[in-house]
Amino acid sequence: MPTGVSIRDVREHLFSAAERVLLRDGPNALTSRALTTEAGVAKGVLHRHFTDFDAFLAEFVMNRVQQMDSRAAALRDAVGSGTIVDNLTQTLTALFESVAVAVVALITFRDELRDRLRDTWPAGVPVLTEAATMIGDYLAAERDRGRLPAGAEVEIIGFTLIGAGHLLYADRKGGRPEVDAVRKMVTTVLGDAVR
Template identity: 70%
Template sequence: MPTGVAIRDVREQLFDAAEKVLLRAGPSALTSRSVTAEAGCAKGVLHRHFADFDDFLAAFVLDRSGRMNARTAALRESAGTGTVADNLTGALTALFESVAVAVVALVSFRDELRSRLRQTWPAGVPVLTEAATMIADYLAAEQAVGRLAVDADVETLAAMLIGTGHLLYADRRGARPPTDAVRRMVGNVLASAGPAPRD
């Protein structure tokens, strides 16, 4: 792209480019050059908006984590409708077929990125931490309408669902698990908490 040509929503354009590179080729392929090439802009554009590449990556990870808000609202609104297992299966499938798994690999891959994130994100991995909160909020809503046992520990269940879901999807280059496998995992985790919820 020629110098002097304005780029609209440059941060979002760079974040979208980073997501494409990350999903296509993994964290080792994510460089300032690969991101700006994917975005169709000069390398200097990224450095005009961010202190360095790890500053860019930290902003990218937090941006993708912030997108969980809309998913959280939609999942909470589904409480009391459909089945608990189907609602969770849909939410987990959408989560893990997004950039979430790749973000975990990215954060694990780059020490400096982890250090930057710790300045604003004290524990856990962004995106997955937000997802665990989303699932726990949904399970609490199902408890409130009587479809989940009152004594179920929703935070532990949420962590189990996220952790087990991540294991199902962790092989980025492998085939995605079938929906039935995700639903079976959800049913097993919910059953481990005590009586099966009544749909």
């Protein structure tokens, strides 16, 4: 980027560039050089706003976790409408077709990033844990409305759906799973709870 050109929100500009690199090239390709090249900024811009690259990555991950609030709101709004299977299929498809799978791989790939995230996120992988909680809360609301059995273990179902969904989407070289494959997985995990 030419000297003197102002970037309105430098952090979001860098976060968006990181997301593009992750989605296009994978976690191994996300380096400070690749990030600043993608963002069109000098390396000094990164270090002016973050103490180091791992500090940037930790804030990037937490920023993407916070963006899940809109997904959680949409899922809460779906309580009592449509089918539970369709609502979860749409949510899981949107989640895993976003940067979530690449963020998980990034966290797994970088020891220093995991250490930094432990300061603010003591257990689990931030994106997946937040998604499982979101789904568990949705299922609890559906259970409260009587659309799931009173004894449905919604927290366990939420974590199971996230784990199975991650496995469906984790193959970066293969194509994305069809919506019908996601729906079949959701139906299988929910089992008798929705029959």
